[in-house]
Amino acid sequence: MTIERVINGTVYEFPSGTSEAVIKRFEAQKAGAPAAPNAPAPRPAAPRPAPFSTGAGSQMLQGLTFGFGDEAVAGMRSAMGQGNYEDLVKSEREALREYSEKNPVSSTAAQVVGGIAPAVMTGGASLIPGLTASTAKTLGPKLASLLFGKAPTVARTAGTGAAAGAATALGTTEKPIEEWGSEAAKGAVAGGATAGTLALLGKYAVMPAFRRVKQSLGYGDANKAADLAIVRALEKDGMTPDQALAKIQGMARGEATLADIGENTAALLRRSTAAPGGARRETKDVLATREAGRIPRVSDDLRTLMSGSKDFYTDVTDLIKKRSSDADALYSAAWSSAPTFTAKNSQEIEALRNLPTFRKAMEGGSRRMADQGLDIADPANVLRGLHETKLELDDMIEKAMTSDRGANQARILTDMKNRLLQAMERQSPEYRIARQAFAGDSEMLTAMKEGQRIYQLPEMDMRKLIDRFKDSPSEYDAFRAGISQAMLERLRVAGPSADPMATVLSRDMEQKLRRAFRDDEAFDLFKQRLSEERTMLGTEKAGFRKTPLDTDLESQGAGAVGAGTSLLQGRPVAAALETVRSRFPNLMGTPERIAAPTAQKLLTPGPKADPVIDSIMQSLKAQEAQLLQATGAVGTGAALTGGIAASRAPKEQYAEEGQPTPAPASPLQSMGQ
Numbered sequence: 001m002t003i004e005r006v007i008n009g010t011v012y013e014f015p016s017g018t019s020e021a022v023i024k025r026f027e028a029q030k031a032g033a034p035a036a037p038n039a040p041a042p043r044p045a046a047p048r049p050a051p052f053s054t055g056a057g058s059q060m061l062q063g064l065t066f067g068f069g070d071e072a073v074a075g076m077r078s079a080m081g082q083g084n085y086e087d088l089v090k091s092e093r094e095a096l097r098e099y100s101e102k103n104p105v106s107s108t109a110a111q112v113v114g115g116i117a118p119a120v121m122t123g124g125a126s127l128i129p130g131l132t133a134s135t136a137k138t139l140g141p142k143l144a145s146l147l148f149g150k151a152p153t154v155a156r157t158a159g160t161g162a163a164a165g166a167a168t169a170l171g172t173t174e175k176p177i178e179e180w181g182s183e184a185a186k187g188a189v190a191g192g193a194t195a196g197t198l199a200l201l202g203k204y205a206v207m208p209a210f211r212r213v214k215q216s217l218g219y220g221d222a223n224k225a226a227d228l229a230i231v232r233a234l235e236k237d238g239m240t241p242d243q244a245l246a247k248i249q250g251m252a253r254g255e256a257t258l259a260d261i262g263e264n265t266a267a268l269l270r271r272s273t274a275a276p277g278g279a280r281r282e283t284k285d286v287l288a289t290r291e292a293g294r295i296p297r298v299s300d301d302l303r304t305l306m307s308g309s310k311d312f313y314t315d316v317t318d319l320i321k322k323r324s325s326d327a328d329a330l331y332s333a334a335w336s337s338a339p340t341f342t343a344k345n346s347q348e349i350e351a352l353r354n355l356p357t358f359r360k361a362m363e364g365g366s367r368r369m370a371d372q373g374l375d376i377a378d379p380a381n382v383l384r385g386l387h388e389t390k391l392e393l394d395d396m397i398e399k400a401m402t403s404d405r406g407a408n409q410a411r412i413l414t415d416m417k418n419r420l421l422q423a424m425e426r427q428s429p430e431y432r433i434a435r436q437a438f439a440g441d442s443e444m445l446t447a448m449k450e451g452q453r454i455y456q457l458p459e460m461d462m463r464k465l466i467d468r469f470k471d472s473p474s475e476y477d478a479f480r481a482g483i484s485q486a487m488l489e490r491l492r493v494a495g496p497s498a499d500p501m502a503t504v505l506s507r508d509m510e511q512k513l514r515r516a517f518r519d520d521e522a523f524d525l526f527k528q529r530l531s532e533e534r535t536m537l538g539t540e541k542a543g544f545r546k547t548p549l550d551t552d553l554e555s556q557g558a559g560a561v562g563a564g565t566s567l568l569q570g571r572p573v574a575a576a577l578e579t580v581r582s583r584f585p586n587l588m589g590t591p592e593r594i595a596a597p598t599a600q601k602l603l604t605p606g607p608k609a610d611p612v613i614d615s616i617m618q619s620l621k622a623q624e625a626q627l628l629q630a631t632g633a634v635g636t637g638a639a640l641t642g643g644i645a646a647s648r649a650p651k652e653q654y655a656e657e658g659q660p661t662p663a664p665a666s667p668l669q670s671m672g673q
Contacts, residue, residue, distance in 0.1 A: 048654065049083045051095035056106055058096055060113055066167040070096060070650075090653040093174065097650040154200055162192030164639040172648040183648075194645035198637075226597035227619035229268060229590070230258065237262030241620070245613045248606040252525065253532040255290055255297070258609065259539045259602040260532075266542040269602045272595040279595040286603050287540045291496045294533055298491060298500065302484040305526045307477050308518040314484035316448040320441055323474050327438030331387075334430035338383035341427065348423040349386070358389075358416050361396060365389035383431060386424055393417040394442035401446075436473050444478035451482020451516075455490070459512050466515060483516045497541075500533045 003014040005023060007030045014023055052058070052073045061069035074088035082088065100107040166188040173183040234244050239262065247261050259269040273280040303314050311326070313319040343350050352358045365388035369376045376385050397413045400406035425432035439447075450465050457465075469476040487504050494503045505513065505527070517523040590598060601612045 049087050049091045051091045052077065053095070055099065056103075058092070058099070066164070093650045094653040097652060100650065154196060157198075158192045158196030160639055161194060161196065161641055161645070162188040164641075165190050165192060165194075165645055168644075168647050172650075174648070174651055190645045194641050198641060222593045223597050223615065224619045224622065225594045226601055227616045229594070229598055230265065230601060231616060231620060233264040233268040234258075234262065236264040241613050241616045245609055248609055251532050251606060252529045253297070253536065254607055255293070255605050256532060256536060257539070257603050257605055258612070260535050265602060266539045269539065269599060270542050272590045272598040272602070274590070275592065275595070277592045277595070279592060279599045282596075283599045283603060290536065291540055294496045294500065294537075295488060295491050298504075298530070298533070299484070299488055301526055301529050302487065305522040306480050306484060306517050309473065309477055312477050312480070314481055314488065316444065316478055316481040316485070319474075319477060319481050320438075320444055323438040323444070323477075324441075327434050330430070330434035330437055334428055334434050335381075335384050337428070337430055338380055339427045340379060341382050341386075345427065346423055348419055352416060352420060355416065357396075357413065358420075361392045361416070362389050364392035364395075368392065383424065383428055386420065387431070390417060390420055390424075391440060391442070393420070394440055398442050398446065436471075439472050439474045439478075443472075443475055447475040447478035448482035448485075451479040451484075452486045454483045454486045454512065454516070455509065457512070459508075462512055462515065480516055483513070487513075497537065499537065501527075501530045504530060 002016060003018055003023070005012050005014065005027065007027050012026075014026075053061075058069065058073075061073070065072060070089055070092040073092055074085055077083065077088050078085040166184040173180065175183060231241065234241060239247070244258060244261055248256055248258060251260075259265050269283065273283045299314055303312055306312065306314075311319075311322050313322060341349065353362070362385075365385055366376050368388040368391065369381065369385055374381050374384060393413055393416060397410050397417065400410035400413060403409075421435070425435065438444075447469055454462070465479060466476075469479045490503050491498070491500060510527075514520065514523045517526065601615070604612050
């Protein structure tokens with residue numbers, strides 16, 4: 001918009017922005033007289049103050065002070081009486097502008113050099129991490145870690161750049177103070193965005209590529225790389241190395257490893273064994289051996305947890321042999337202290353002798369005595385003769401139970417046997433003790449067969465069997481041995497790769513099987529061990545995925561099979577990945593030199609895991625030192641980047657002095673002319 005002035009009756013137009021001093025000089029020339037009738041003659045303009053520095057030093061000072069160097073120098077000179085503050089600021093800024101225009105490279109370099117010191121001071125390299133403890137309680141651990149942690153994260157880098165950008169924007173702006181808020185905001189956005197973008201590129205593009213190339217060329221400590229890979233997997237599973245050690249050592253299964261305690265550690269094991277090589281072969285051997293030992297481990301659990309007897313055996317043959325050996329001395333003591341049986345003190349036996357079937361059993365017992373050279377007529381051998389009669393009844397019961405229509409006869413014979421035993425044990429406590437230790441081959445085999453039917457037995461029938469056998473420890477253990485054999489048989493049929501928890505404790509079996517254990521604590525421990533076996537099985541499956549590709553990764557044709565299967569299933573992306581993975585397995589996994597120690601550490605069982613955790617902790621300490629150094633470097637870079645991105649170029653300060661007197665536009669005659 002033009003400026004209009006009337007001079008001697010004529011209207012003149014001046015370009016927008018023409019200074020008042022220029023217009024008055026033009027008026028004086030046209031009027032041929034002073035601008036105002038009574039105005040004194042204008043004083044000559046004060047000379048422009050000389051700048052403090054016209055070289056690279058002033059540029060370096062600007063970087064050192066976030067752009068406040070010109071204001072600082074002008075303030076000191078004004079305080080020393082060297083001139084007006086506004087004039088001095090203009091002089092310093094004009095000198096900065098002229099040097100930047102004439103020497104753009106050295107000007108930028110000087111500002112960068114000067115900016116290193118404040119960048120270090122504000123980059124958070126050594127000061128910010130110390131605030132963590134005091135701010136954690138108020139900000140919360142996660143937020144405090146984000147803002148004040150040691151690692152040079154993208155968010156922290158962007159924040160440092162934003163802070164430096166805001167400070168530099170304020171220092172380099174030449175706008176009035178009321179606009180400083182918007183200037184600081186613009187600087188923060190520019191600095192944060194620039195530093196954050198560079199941090200993103202560094203974290204997700206440059207550094208991964210650099211690490212990959214370094215590893216592939218064989219540089220770096222493979223053991224430390226393995227340790228840090230395990231730490232990252234543990235962090236994703238929500239554990240520290242110490243917590244992982246406590247968890248693995250707290251597992252009942254001593255065969256459990258670091259790979260078994262989390263999804264991400266299992267996934268790391270798989271990546272480490274993705275490519276053919278030594279790590280894959282050794283891992284395959286370890287996992288195959290552990291898988292083959294699953295059923296023996298469960299069998300040992302049953303032996304130690306199911307019965308209260310320290311000599312309990314899941315194999316009933318071993319159980320019978322052991323119980324028979326232990327009972328020999330007890331039976332010998334019972335025979336040597338046999339009581340005298342009379343019609344008066346053994347009325348139950350007298351009643352049984354009147355039964356035809358019982359008399360037949362007594363005849364069989366007499367033959368057994370004769371075969372052993374024992375005199376049945378000797379009163380001292382009466383107890384032994386009754387025992388042989390009981391064994392004959394056992395044989396008769398077994399034959400009746402195996403016949404098609406002998407169930408009723410078996411019940412009658414069992415009742416006879418129980419009446420006989422009650423009378424014998426009442427007269428001879430020694431015989432009762434011996435019989436508890438060893439009920440007899442036939443009785444224990446019968447109890448074992450009942451236990452083998454556990455998965456078909458209704459719970460009420462199982463309760464009746466427990467009531468039937470609970471007074472005879474040997475029969476009760478034989479019953480439990482049968483249950484153990486039924487459980488192990490299900491595991492054998494399902495195979496070592498089947499879920500042991502679902503196989504053994506399927507559907508409603510948990511409550512029934514709980515009753516077979518010596519107490520609830522023993523059953524809960526057994527259930528925990530089955531759960532750990534399930535976890536270990538998951539690791540074995542994760543280590544070697546059961547797909548056509550993974551059937552034999554060493555086979556060159558396997559990838560085509562896997563890719564073809566995925567393609568037929570309508571998964572083209574998966575097919576492409578299968579093809580790449582089969583042709584270039586190292587690209588999808590871990591370099592062999594790092595894969596070997598990673599797999600070895602992940603598969604170290606709990607009792608031997610202490611050295612592994614110690615190695616990991618040492619690697620963490622070394623990484624912490626590197627992180628502190630990296631934090632300083634990244635913080636410095638972020639502060640420099642943010643400051644450079646947000647800096648404002650100095651503007652011309654004496655524009656009116658360099659302009660010629662503007663020619664006014666074509667004058668307009670006044671209306672009176």
